[in-house]
Amino acid sequence: MSQSTLVVAQATTTEAPATGEAPAEGVAKATTEGTEAEGGHGGFPPMDAHSFPSQIFWLVIFFGLLYLLMSKVALPRMEQVLGNRRKAIEADLSRASALKNETEAAVQSYEKALADARANAQAIAAETKARMGAEMDAERGSLEKSLGAKLAEAESRIAASKAQSMKDVHEVAADSAAEIVSALTGTQVSKADAVKAITGLKA
Template identity: 65%
Template sequence: MSQSTFVVAEATTETPSAEVPAVTGETGQTTESTGHDGGHAGAFPPMDATTYPSQIFWLVVFFGLLYVLMSRLALPRMAQVLERRHSAIAGDLAKASALKNETELAIQSYEKALADARAGAQAIASETRARIGGEVESERAALDKTLAARIADAEARIAASKTLAMKDVGDVAAETAAEIVAELTGTQVSKADVAKAISGLKG
């Protein structure tokens, strides 16, 4: 019995060991064939013609969503921003134009005021010159009259002084002549006689 049991056990032990390589070999072959077939059977998904419909579908969906987002959110905001910028620029241009017009009006007003001031200054200068000239002429005429009166008075005084001086000179000459005659001749001669003699000499 023990010998038959050992044989049976040995046969049982050897049978699985003989079958395992066969199974392993078949599994390896199956794996190799599967790996070989899987590596060459499929293509790159974007280039696979069988996925074109789904790709086109999702492309349309995403572009539709992008269009909706752009048209409903981004584009209105951009339009509002551009409109605000255009409004601000238009307002700035209007303000600049208004300031330019005001500046031109101010310059014209300044130039007009300056021209009026110059004309007024010239008129005042002319009027002042005329008034001063008239006053000078009046003062000159009054001064000429005063000087003429003073000159006439002075000439009259000079003439009177000259007449008086000449009369005094005649008296002095007569006295001197009478004294000279008295000294020379020893005869007393009156002043009236000497004056007559001098007058006769002058005549």
């Protein structure tokens, strides 16, 4: 690069510009000569074989720096984020499992309470039925006793009324018999004799 610059400088100092196109031709010629003096290996620098060692050197340097950056900064942060995510998922799973266990325990407790309530209701119903049956039996026995007493009293009253009626019938019959005998025979018959006569006939 320095040789081409020197050639360009010499060409500009030695040759006087006669016309407007002379300097441009001199510069182009000097540049061409400079490139030929450098060895003719110009072109795209990454494809130049002479620059491969420096490229490989800087590639190793940048790759090492990238590796250090990834291993010391990026990967630990990613691992931390993934670890926090994993811990959060495990905590959510454990919480869901605990809630599931609590729900199952609540359901079992509810079912047990419902079964106990049903058993208590059945026991109360049976007890109430038995108590009502006993009360009904007691009331029925008391009613039967009361009805028996009333029936006996009524029967005694009927018997007394019947006896009184029969007594009255005997007296009426005795009076009627005495009157009939008096009417037929013309003799007076006492009531006592008529009663005796009727009693003897009945016997």
